[in-house]
Amino acid sequence: MCTRAPSLRGKDLPLAALLSAFHSRAVRRFAALLVLAPALAFGQAALDEELAATREMVRFNPDEAVARLARLVPQARTAPLATRAELHWLYSSAIRRAGDPKRALAMGDELVAWGRAARDDAVYAKGQLTRAYALFDLDDLGGSHKANFEAERAANNTGDLPLRVQATISAGQSFQEQGNYPAALARLQAAIDLARTVKKDNAPLAGALNALAFLYTDMKQFDKGWEVQRESLEVAQRMKSPGRLAIALATEYGLAIESGQHEQARRALLAELDVERRLGARQMIADTLVNLSDLYLKKRDYRSTVGFAQQALAAGEDVKSPLVIATARVNLGQAYLGMGRLAEGRRQFEAGLDAYEKNGVKPELQAVLVEYGAALEQAGDYKGAIDAYHRERDISEEMFAEQRQKAVLELQQKYDTEKKQRQIDALRQENRVKGVELDNRRLQQRIWWLLAIVFALAAVVVGLLYRKVRQANAQLEVKNRELKQQSARDPLTALYNRRHFQEFMRHHGQVEPGQAGHGKAERRQQDGDLIGALFLLDVDHFKHINDSHGHAAGDAVLKMIAASLRETLRETDMIVRWGGEEFLAFLPAVPRGGLDDVARRILHGISSQSVEYQGRMLAVNASVGFAPFPLVALDTPMSWERAVNLVDMALYMAKSHGRNRAYGVRGFHDLERTTLEAVEQDLESAWRNGFVDLVVVTGDMLDGVPAAAETLERADLVA
Known part of the structure; x- marks a missing residue:
């Protein structure tokens, strides 16, 4: 920036x-x-x-x-x-x-x-x-x-010639800001001619040449801009004024940047910085340091960017310039993100964005948000990138709405003015040809043709605007679909993420209270038909893998497990990266007696594979907790959140009793003598007291055949 x-x-x-x-x-x-x-x-x-x-x-x-x-x-x-x-x-x-x-x-x-x-x-x-x-x-x-x-x-x-030169320059720059380049060019050329008549004072000529060079830059007429810039630099050197020389070098930098001559721009900025430091112009020094940090940022020289941005930050604080501080922080943030320092980069970027937002400069804020999103995406922070793009899109929509309203009002005003003028012309023409019937008819025909052409042109303009709005809306809809798809997936494993599962269960996974004996899922359980199920999986000793081999090895393990789950489960099953090294699988329809087999297939599918990383084979096991869903307690189906919490407790038991195994909750007994909260807090104690039925499936192999599932007796855990 x-x-x-x-x-x-x-x-x-x-x-x-x-x-x-x-x-x-x-x-x-x-x-x-x-x-x-x-x-x-x-x-x-x-x-x-x-x-x-x-x-x-x-x-x-x-x-x-x-x-x-x-x-x-x-x-x-x-x-x-x-x-x-x-x-x-x-x-x-x-x-x-x-x-x-x-x-x-x-x-x-x-x-x-x-x-x-x-x-x-x-x-x-x-x-x-x-x-x-x-x-x-x-x-x-x-x-x-x-x-x-x-x-x-x-x-x-x-008769004050310097004053006349300055007033003419300012009027020309006003025309330039209005987009009236012919009038601006005429004023600035007149200012230069007038400045050449000023004796013993080159300051008016220096100011006029500087303004004209900037106008040519704005008009993209770079050859003429360089011609004027050379004379502007000569005049500044002849004046022996460090300040005027700094101004000429600043204009040279702008001309070089716009014409794509980055090395020339760099040399101009460094020369300008040297002059400004000798001059002691602190505000100009701050601005030049920001421009240098941006120039090196474009070259992806992040180390130099950080150096100049930090200097600009200190200079901005010295002159109490919030915009210099904000721009320096944005450049610092982008450089840190490019260097992989994600947390520091986000902190600096957000500090800069806050300053732009407080000032209400929407075009600048929009440009910074685009840079922020791109930098976060390149750094791998997809969620942050999506948030930045959403913020940029909101500002863009606000600006588009304001521009569209302004355009409609201007068009309406122009149309009303033209309509009034046409009515006046028609009355005058009617008065002149009054009494001449033939001429009057011809005049009416001309007027109607003119009206038809105006309305036709208006229809064309409105049609073009409507088409442009439709195209913009279509592009926005496509972008929204892409963002929605990205927000539902984990970027590493391409599985669904936790947020998507929560949204899915919020709309599709709840069972109405009081319907335990009447719902379709409950009837299937009673008939021994299909039931749903939840499986929660955690990689064994995952921290050891990360500590010993690095996070890249851990990522490879997570990808292997995601692929194994896709192969083991069906396309209709929802597989979710629950967080870190945890995975959740929701099976909407599975035979009631098949939960143990699914757990066994999951364990065997993971333990039978190894991950090759840097010439070494990494063996991987996992622990699993599972339960049918909906899980009914006291004739009332548990919410999916409580069911997942109970499955998590079963997973904890699998971890604490040897790993590479699965513990499953089959049902409840005598809950009238306890509470569901007590069961959730200590599943093992609830099982020991006879309130819960548990089953264990081990990942061990007997003669190449997976071991059978066993109903867990209380003596098993004691042993």
Whole structure:
């Protein structure tokens, strides 16, 4: 995730449009300086020289400029209007760049009032430019454009050439933001021509060339952009101004990135960073470090990405720039995910997302979520990736709905305007040809043809929009089906996951209370027909396999067991990866006397296979707990959750009595003398007290034949 390299609206720092929205407290500590500043004995000439020396500082070290200008406020109170307006103009610009656009907007309103009262177009134009820049930072583009055009009109009535150049540049950039590139190009070329007439000051020319290079970048006319950029760099070097050189290098970076010249972009950023560090421009340093981290991220150089992103994070915290901090964290998160550091990557990504979400920048948040989902998917965190894609889809749908509503309203407004104009034209034509019947008929025919064409065009437009919406909905439906399929499967074994089984049982697996003697499943049990069953399986000594051979060996064992269960059981049986090394099988229909055989087949199917890993054969056994389902206690079927819990207790008994065997619950006796909760808490004690019937199936082989199942007597466990 990179910052915006080109400058906008005469504000030469990258990301000016977004960064300013985050800085709300950066300069409040300087407010007391307005009252406490010492009375310096400056004359008028000395004051003008001090203001001139502070201009470049306003652009590149706004915090220092705020403190310096605050000390000049008492001296300017008795100065001429032009001097007071210049101080107010510079001070408001420094405050805005330091992160307080609302206060800068109020100061711009004061300048406008001064200009109107004195009928001074220069002061009025400066006030409107101040308002335009502050409104831009506050995301009021309409108000910003209106103020820019008003500033241009007023500035053109003055003889202040630098002011006219700046106002013309700002008007051109407003046209650029509106997408009116021909008007923007004409304004910026006019600004360059006007700047060339300014004597002994190359700053207006540098600003105009920089803006034109950015416009050509936006228009994808890279050859012209490079031509202007070369002159812009030459002017910046001729000025011997580190700040202007840094701005030119930032524009070169943006042009190189957009034209696909990544190495050129890297060199420009490193050169820019060196200049900014010598200049001490902390905000520019923070932005450049973020851009460097993004550049190395695109090259998959994660180590360099982490280095520059950490530097950007520290720089962002230094200048209190939440957007720089958020972008640095996103780049850190993506780099850590690329390096396999999943937990740290998720933590950094989520911290960055939180900042974007609080700011409400939906397009930026959507782009970051897409990158987040892709990075999580590549790192193997499919659930996290699906969550990120769901969040991105929700934002996309919100943006699409807003854009569609806006488009419909604009179309309706345009149609109403055209309809009103047609009615006016028709009335005028009717008045002119009144009394001439033939001409009147021809006019009516033309009007009807025009209406037919308009309605036909409207129908075509609506049809195209409807078709586009249908295609988008169809693609969304396909994506939803894919995501639903992915969310129901375990990515390692391709078996159903626990969530899918819970959803299935919630809709299909419950038996209505009070129906134990009347339900279909209970009738089958009474008739000795088919019954359902639950089998819970756990791999023996799985931790030892992971500790001795590594998690890759453990994954191979889990895949083998999944394949064995598919081969042993039927297609109609639901096999679930229950969690970790546990598997659950739900058999909807099995002969009542066949549960022991199923358990035996499961045990033998696993123990008869070995897993080959790195030249070694790994023998694997498993322990199983099982029971019929529904499992009836006191004439009431147990819920599937309680049945699984009881099967889990049987599995625990299989583990504690030798492993590689299966313990099955057949039924209950005399539950009136105890409670089902007591049975669930200690199945073995319940069996010893005669409340539960158990059967054991061992995984041992006798002369190549599996051992028979045995009804478990209490003496067996004692022995």
